[in-house]
Amino acid sequence: xxxxxxxxxxxxxxxxxxxxxxxxxxxxxxxxxxxxxxxxxxxxxxxxxxxxxxxxxxxxxxxxxxxxxxxxxxxxxxxxxxxxxxxxxxxxxxxxxxxxxxxxxxxxxxxxxxxxxx
Numbered sequence: 001x002x003x004x005x006x007x008x009x010x011x012x013x014x015x016x017x018x019x020x021x022x023x024x025x026x027x028x029x030x031x032x033x034x035x036x037x038x039x040x041x042x043x044x045x046x047x048x049x050x051x052x053x054x055x056x057x058x059x060x061x062x063x064x065x066x067x068x069x070x071x072x073x074x075x076x077x078x079x080x081x082x083x084x085x086x087x088x089x090x091x092x093x094x095x096x097x098x099x100x101x102x103x104x105x106x107x108x109x110x111x112x113x114x115x116x117x118x
Contacts, residue, residue: 020096037062057112
């Protein structure tokens, strides 16, 4: 395995870019958010508080996206729920962009357990 690939798999900023970009490109390739959630979950027990807060937030973003998609599937069966999918995808993308912004500023996530954005 090359060193550059290992840098993206080990805990750190490059790993977060991999996670959040996989969430954003999950709109096009639906398997990518699962890969991002795997990295977030496996690195969630990091000893560094800065990294742990971001990994918790990233994993919760994935869980909220899955829950939202399940709700959207049921609303699609009952009623035309395509608008629900739009709001869920927008919500996940906004959470990912704000988390990336905090990451670039080297700021610990203020409340990783929040349901909303910050």
